[in-house]
Amino acid sequence: EVQLVQSGAEVRRPGESLTISCETSGYTFITYFLTWVRQVPGIGLEWLGHINPTDSFTEYAPSFEGRVTLSVDKSTRTAFLQLSSLRASDSGTYYCARRDSILTGQDLWGQGTRVTVS
Amino acid sequence: EVVLTQSPDFQSVAPKEKLTITCRASQSVGTSLHWYQQKPGEAPKLLIKYGSQSLSGVPSRFSGSGSETDFTLTISSLEAEDAAMYYCHQTTDSPNTFGQGTKLEIK
Numbered sequence: 001e002v003q004l005v006q007s008g009a010e011v012r013r014p015g016e017s018l019t020i021s022c023e024t025s026g027y028t029f030i031t032y033f034l035t036w037v038r039q040v041p042g043i044g045l046e047w048l049g050h051i052n053p054t055d056s057f058t059e060y061a062p063s064f065e066g067r068v069t070l071s072v073d074k075s076t077r078t079a080f081l082q083l084s085s086l087r088a089s090d091s092g093t094y095y096c097a098r099r100d101s102i103l104t105g106q107d108l109w110g111q112g113t114r115v116t117v118s
Numbered sequence: 119e120v121v122l123t124q125s126p127d128f129q130s131v132a133p134k135e136k137l138t139i140t141c142r143a144s145q146s147v148g149t150s151l152h153w154y155q156q157k158p159g160e161a162p163k164l165l166i167k168y169g170s171q172s173l174s175g176v177p178s179r180f181s182g183s184g185s186e187t188d189f190t191l192t193i194s195s196l197e198a199e200d201a202a203m204y205y206c207h208q209t210t211d212s213p214n215t216f217g218q219g220t221k222l223e224i225k
Contacts, residue, residue, distance in 0.1 A: 061213035105152030109161035
């Protein structure tokens with residue numbers, strides 16, 4: 001089955017860091033970019049960045065630059081999001097999603113990981 | 119960054135009626151504009167890519183059009199299951215951005 005399965009909910013204190021994983025299956029891992037999107041009630045959907053698993057090329061949203069790091073482990077077909085210096089406004093649901101090119105939409109999404117910073 | 123503005127923010131429509139949602143970009147995004155549907159507690163689902171390209175498994179009542187700065191998502195003959203939030207999303211420019219969303223209620 002083609003799917004993205006994310007790690008479970010996280011609770012952190014302000015100033016701490018977190019790592020969310022996104023385990024992929026059912027497709028050729030290196031042929032799709034992996035994108036990370038955050039959803040905050042009242043704010044909507046925010047794009048954090050994406051990574052090309054072939055060469056680990058990354059692109060980050062300027063508002064998260066310096067705090068976010070995307071990576072992949074090709075041996076386990078897993079993508080990772082690290083977010084540091086957490087603040088209360090980082091609370092929300094984080095999604096990984098795949099796209100087959102840098103310009104297309106995301107056709108498959110993980111189930112989401114709820115993050116609470118308090 | 120490219121700002122995407124959707125209208126309306128909310129719409130209540132009866133079954134079998136037609137709905138059009140618009141998405142206006144603050145600068146040209148070519149055709150790299152995509153539409154998603156999101157139901158409560160679920161991840162977004164891609165409905166239309168590149169402005170007008172349908173995806174396998176998406177009902178034919180969903181269609182998209184537009185280019186450059188003006189795009190529309192049309193849902194013909196609405197069904198109860200179409201109640202959801204709808205978002206547009208551009209991937210031409212970095213950072214990629216999303217519209218603020220349109221909430222659709224079925225009467």
